[in-house]
Amino acid sequence: MQSLNISTAAMRGIQQALDNTSNNLSNLDTPGYKRRVASFSELLSGSMNEQPAVDNQNRNTPAGLRIGSGARLGLTKLDMGQGSIKQTDVPTDVAIEGDGYFLVTKKIKDATGAVIQEENRLTRDGAFQIEYDDDEGGYVLHTPSGYILTDDNGVPFVLPEPVRNIQISKEGVLNADGTEYGRIGVWKVDNPDQLQQVGQNLFDAEIASGDNPSTKYTNVLAEGSATLRQGALETSNVNMMEEMSQLVNIQRAYQLNSRAIGISDEMMSIANSLRSR
Structure with a gap:
């Protein structure tokens, strides 16, 4: 059952990361747009301490088995990297060079x-x-x-x-x-x-x-x-190659957790069939 909770939580975070990547790609040509980077954090974990006494001998890690609860999308960090400057020669176009x-x-x-x-x-x-x-x-x-x-x-x-x-x-x-x-x-x-x-x-x-x-x-x-530059626009700092690589990683992570849910379901089905006999 714990494996289902872990995979479900991970898939929820992966879906949010996919939405973030999609938003970055959709704003590839938006002037002055700053991409967001998805960052994951670990959920609360527990510890199984009912271990044999012999297990405590010659070990460097804390006693017990650490049981995690999965991960979630903790933060979408704003990337303030400077976008490239595109010359437009329109007098009312203004680009910011630097922060601000x-x-x-x-x-x-x-x-x-x-x-x-x-x-x-x-x-x-x-x-x-x-x-x-x-x-x-x-x-x-x-x-x-x-x-x-x-x-x-x-x-x-x-x-x-x-x-x-x-x-x-x-x-x-x-x-x-x-x-x-x-x-x-x-x-x-x-x-x-x-x-x-x-x-x-x-x-x-x-x-x-x-x-x-x-x-x-x-x-x-x-x-x-x-400083400001008249007659120019700051383009988006979204890198298409980087976002597409991130999209592939997200797809693989989604497939992995989907497969984990399928295996967990099969294991519970086997356990239920054994108990019914």
Whole structure:
């Protein structure tokens, strides 16, 4: 019976690892996507101590037999390795070279159109577009999902009129038609594994409406540990060959545990037939 529990727990974790690998492969061409690596941990184990006394002689291991309970998926660690930089020559495309995330925000409204709150999100996707926003009363840089890029104070960039010549320096200073509109904020997260994914290549920033992001995160552009490159995008850091190798390993592990369940079932069937005689 224990073998069934061990194999069942392992197959459940293997299925989750397969989902993680599938998610990595599906985001192979997503700008700024960071792959996740599945990590397994051992479940609680017991010890069988009712062993003959002679078994305790000349042994270096603890007394008894260790009985495990299988393994589970303990963590999907975020790989923060830098993706390759792809030159696009689009002035609103911005790539981060180094650690850090863009902070983007979006107003959430009720059925009457009144603003309830602002959602703050973190992303590495720098494929911004410029468009007029009624709520901000001007032109903004927004992500494909509609979140607006913010400056180093967490305030959205608002351009009062259509612009043709947008320039973004390595330090994040945004100029449009010769007018400076502020500095882009790029924020470092000390423990990125704790970031909660909310879809659309975004993470929950855990910053309340109106709060300054500098109270929670460090602006890496201000300290000089990261730079921006205009007219380029950071590609996904997913390696297809590595993910396909992982997929083969997952398939073999699934087959092994499936076979173990089949053998355990056969053993219990034999035991039941012996008891019935």
